[in-house]
Amino acid sequence: MYIIEDMTHVMIFVKDYNEALDFYTNKLGFVKVTDVIPTPGWRFLSVAPKGQGTEIILHMPNATIEGEAETQMETELIGxxxxxxxxxxxxxxxxxxxxxxxxxxxxxxxxxxxxxxxxxxxxxxxxxxxxxxxx
Known part of the structure; x- marks a missing residue:
């Protein structure tokens, strides 16, 4: 039997990567865990409270990567x-x-x-x- 073992990430939709990163690191004191650009136009950015295993992915909707319908849905979820x-x-x-x-x-x-x-x-x-x- 397979079981769910751990939660590793949660995703928050944001309007701007840099302002979201600034808020979570400089105001809340979180640390940046991952910040990579796996393909042009897509940034994978995550933060976490210091010493915490679960990361918060700061995701900015992007029609170029995800398509119009998914981007519209994600944009509506901001906030x-x-x-x-x-x-x-x-x-x-x-x-x-x-x-x-x-x-x-x-x-x-x-x-x-x-x-x-x-x-x-x-x-x-x-x-x-x-x-x-x-x-």
Whole structure:
């Protein structure tokens, strides 16, 4: 029997590679994992929180590579990615630091049954939850 063993990547659709890379590395503190151009017109770019195995692919729709129909569908998904969740040590301090870098906080830290959480969004409106588990 075959089983799914691990999640290695998630994809977020973006409008611009460089501005997305800047947001995720300089504002959120992620590291660039992969940045290659396998064929002309296509860039494979991924980031991840430091020490994290799962990479976030920052994908810019491209009609030259994918065709018009797929590009239109992907473009419509910019800012509508399902929520990603990230563990943090201190939700309030993390939000304060991110706010000082211009990151939009949609929901300030609040108590939930499983800890403290807050909702931020990336520069396109994709939801990113910050979760502080009870100590």
């Amino acid at each position: 509508k990615t399902p929520a990603l969740m990230f563990k943090v040590d201190d939700c309030k301090k993390t939000c304060d630091e991110l706010r000082s870098k211009g990151v939009m906080i949609i929901e300030e830290p609040f108590s939930a049954p499983y800890g403290i959480q807050a909702l931020i969004v990336d520069l396109y409106g994709n939801p990113l939850w910050l979760i502080e588990h009870p100590k």
